[in-house]
Amino acid sequence: MGQAPGDAQENLIGGRARIDGPAVQARDVHGGIHVHTGAAARVPPPRQLLPVPAHFTGRNDDMAALEGLLTGNGRDRPARSLIVVSGPAGIGKTTLVCGWLHSLAAEFPDGQLYADLRGHSAQGPASPGEVLSQFLRALGAGSVPADMAEKASLWRSWTAEARIAVVLDNAFTAAQVRPLLHAGPHGLTVVTSRRRLTGLRMDGAAVHQLRALRPDAGAELLSRAIGDDRVANEPSAARQVVALCAGLPLALCLASARLASRPRQSVKTLADALTRDTERLAALHVEGENTVSNALDASYAVLTEEAALLYRRLGPLPLRTFDARSAAAACAASLAWAEARLDELVEANLMEETGPGSFRFHDLVRVHAHGRATAEESAPARAEALRRVCDWYLETATEAEKLITPAQFTLARDVTHPAGLPVPFADDPGALAWLDAHRMNLMAVIRAAAASEWHAMTWQLVDAMWPVFLRLRHYDLWIEAHEIGLAAAREDGDAEAERQMLNSGAIGLSAAGRVDDAAEWYERSRRAAREAGDVRDEGQALLGLGGCHRDAGRTARAVEYLNQAITCWEACGYPRGVALARIILGEIALAQDDTGRAVEYFTHAHTGLLAVNDPHDAARALVFLGRARARAGEHRAGTAAMEEALAVFTSSGAVHWQARALEMLGDSARERGEETEARHFRARARALFEVTSPADARRLREAPGGT
Template sequence: MRSGGQESQNELSGTVHGPVVQAGSVYGGIHFGARPGSAGQTPWQLPPLIRVIDRTHEVATLEQHRVRAARENRPVLAALSGLGGVGKTTVALSWLYTLRPRFPNGQLHADLGAQSPEGPADPAEVLARFLRALGIPAQQVPARLSERTALYRSLTAVRRLVVLLDDAATAAQVRPLLPAGGSVTVVTSRRRLPGLTVDGCCPVHLEPLDPEAAVELLADTLSDGRVSEQPEDAHALVELCAGLPLAVRVAGARLATRPGRRIGTMVRALSDEHRRLEVLAIEGDHDVLATLDVSYRALPGPAARLYRLLGLHPGREFSGSVAAALCGTDREAAECLDMLHDASLLAEAAGERHRFHDLVRLHAAAKADADEPPDARASAVRRIADHYLASATRAEEIIDPQHRTMARDYGPGPLVVAEVGPDPETALDWLEQELPNLMAVIHQAVGAGFPATCWQLVDALWPLFLRRKFYEECGTAHRAGLAAARELGDVAAECRMLTSGGIGELGSGNPGSALEMFERAARLFLAAGDGLGHARTLNYRGLALQRLGRSRQASDLFRRAADELPLHGDHRAGGLAALNRADLALEEGRAEEAVRQAGGARETLERAGDRYNAARAATCMGRAHLALGRIRPAEELLSTALAALRGLSGYEAARALGALATVSERRGRWRQARDRCREALDLYASAGRSRSPDAEAVRQRLETLEREESSQ
């Protein structure tokens, strides 16, 4: 048809794009548009696939989500989050490539540039590229975002596509790019994108590789046999890379360019924490430091400051109260921690705690050195130390109020005290959980300029060392605390470190060393005119002499302590001396005397509110009655002691259980006797005392009971 106008042939000539209608008379409207699915192009834009190591669980989760969504006739949307360099795109590609036969209409890919220096990509620009890739001529791409989105969804409604949206900034950036119909979309982001979950998204968070998988990745990168020839160095290398795939790949790539270089050479280079991130770089290409820098620069100011101050924390993981100590308020700390988790710069640890990936921790510390003045760093380190000292002191007061007699020195500013629990067992659990951090603060305090914190924190930890038998940590801590007290010239602190440290040496099986420490403390107390302190050492020296087999001297010192300590006002310590006399009497076969001495000790300790040692006295009385053949009072006392000791001391609870096993045996309750022996051995093992004489006696008793059972 021709139009009815009189235009010349020249006026009608020209280049025509898209559908054309030539008509003479037209009634009604003429509408131009591409028929959905009519474009002839099939885009295959996904980046090349590289081998993925040990991500079968994550890929299986994605595939299960796809099958479930297909069954429910809805689009498939998944989001992979994680630290930069953890392998999000690699995992996405490894899954999406398997789907190509099921999705024949093409693959779209876009880098959304969340970490780009120019800022995140504009969804409208990305949509324009997608539309052109799907066959829409540039001139027909609509101008407005809403129109582009509508056309994109019309085109994809009847297509089966896979879409990879890399490095997304927000859920809002992603939503216009989601296809319609039965397509599959995977989003990767360093940030968790909870907003997409509302849209039916399957969130998958990637953690670094475990050591064996990381070694496999290193072998895949080197491909020359060095990993199998040098397995110990290979494991050391991936440990220094903390399982981060990018770090392992970079280290492997650098080794690959030097075929004659041993893996140990790279291990030595990475062993310097201050240079590790610099070493994990390939000039002009992959760079772990640059990857972390990008995530850091994207943080809001308060979150960035908390990130670098947390880099000064001496331990591997921490609670939210540490962040509150650094921020000043719980609310700001919670908000900033959420931002760091969303940015994948923090990982979750058990018990609502937080931890850094090892390389991220080094990066945060480096940022603290670069971006915080020295006085701000020193103040942050002191606030962390004060937080732990105040919290440990609170736990000490709950567990053993009588022990809390030494002063505590804190820096300026408000203290943030952790929730350590309402009762002794919970407080002990808190101390045990935080022990690695508390030990790290002890070692850090002297060099950081507050040696008093060192010995005071050791002092606050004493109830944990005593009840749960952490003797190795006890010895290490007391050596540091003793050195700090001497540096300060604080005689009272030195004596406390000598006496409590000496008791730790006794528990470790070093009575000779313990006796030397107690005698040194006794000399210091005498020189200072401290009669109470000197009287307390009588008890301690008696314990050491008892372990050394000098029982007569020990008994004399216990008697003197029991007489002198109440005269100086310390009735509780006098009760402990009486308990020590009872233990020695029972050990030497004087059971009636043991009952009498332990009974008096129990009354004294109960009046003093010392539940733990009163229960120990009840155990001694029960064992003494058992030695005398008095089964009923023995069972009552031992059962009472066991109920009080559970949770406070596995070792002391095991001693009560071992005696109760004998009670069961005497009553002919063989199964109960065996069960009590097994439970006692479990408690000895949990307390690290499975080779103690008490544990060996229970083990022999159990073997006898089991032989008798099998012979019946």
């Protein structure tokens, strides 16, 4: 509605309105509109500490002791930045440390990291490289080097000035811990272990030995779980239960969970059950073992038959965490069945919830569950449960692959036990998020399938993980997976799968900077393709070799290989491959400042990739096309093309290519003399590169005019 000049009109956003991203609100608009966006949102400080259970009690003196170690007392007691909390299994080390550090969250604004080093896990301890990758990604470096020395160097750089607290839980040796120590003066590392780890004293560690709960604290814990009345009615039996649990919080929690689930059962009945000499946790030889074993046996004995089945089926699995779908697959059951059984295990304190819909065993409980499976399930039954879980991961990852990379050539899948479970995502971003969240479990089942000599399953799982490698660039996992997959494909006698592993693995090696290794893999793939008469695969190897030689600065050889790839693919009718080769040829022409030829290559590539329904690679061709046009002086058309490509990358979650597009927009703005806009684009690009490619982030920082 019009308004007379001079009339005032408010133009406000009120109420509970919330706006995300760029927005323009106006009544009358004259002239041009410029929409400015801020830099990419930084990764929030990680807060990974485990939650503290409601029954936590009796540790005030221990928390005060830890505070004293942290703050020190002048010359006689210097402040410590490395603390080891040691004690027997089930003593409550993790709960104490997490409870203490939760109270100090404000003192560590840059984050609190947690890693289970799995010192006593049946699957073996976590490697320092695995944990460093986890920590670096949590801090924002989503793509980490594959080389351990490079990881350690990057970790030292990230922590040099950071005010962080790091919990290294369940450590086995001092050597396992040392590569994970933060580098700066403002952080704190707390290590828990069943061993004293005296070797860490050389690194300046202070050690706090955690003792059993006092009888009164044990009674308080029991009362909180089953009520004051039951303890007061049978004080002698309650004291006996506390004594039989040896002051171990884990044992007391398990014992009290059993009593809480049977309100009419006497406390003395439980005391009698704990007295019986039942089967021990054979793998553990530490104080409290017998008591915890008795408590676990007693808790297991009162589970329903279905919950006991799930307990046994999950115990031997290599997964770090479980959800209802993996649980359902292991038992060939429905999703609703698995959800109910998981709730029962959580209620019995035999499993803990680590996040929405995510569960894990305490390591002692996992050992017990594995022992029950060995004692009560046949070897074929245990193998079938593992195979069902592998099949479910293969099915689900393949569905994700279809959504994310629909034009990607997919080899056959051999699913022995279809799970029939609903897929946990509905679109491309959801599928990528699922793959990323489950990448460590996927790696675990790949390793387990390889150990079981399920060769076809192994390489198929690796092949199905392709989108997470391509989009999120986890180079260390990418290379490890393909080394395993390549060996499995050879054992399987599947030449086509072997070439697929060589080509896909070589891309990872090249992206990680191991260009010579990548070229060797591509050359082996080319020879194998020629022997098999597979022209399409030969073209794929030639494309890779062309890329390797381009990266190594051998432009003439790169062009030769790329043209050979085009010839192969035109002969066998593979237009997508032809378009991919033209993208690299266009990059070479652009680097040589031959913008006319570059525009031609990128235009043909973009058209060809759209025709075969490959939106991601079509957007790659488009962003290069826009850059080439901008370099040729067509600034408006070039910028529009780059912004269109950026929108595609943003909607699909392709963070690395978002950064590449922003960098190109920044370069083009600088060439137009728009220095402020150029700095803005480059700052956003650098923030995203910090997540996917630290080397590129460093390159932007160090470049002339870098921000």
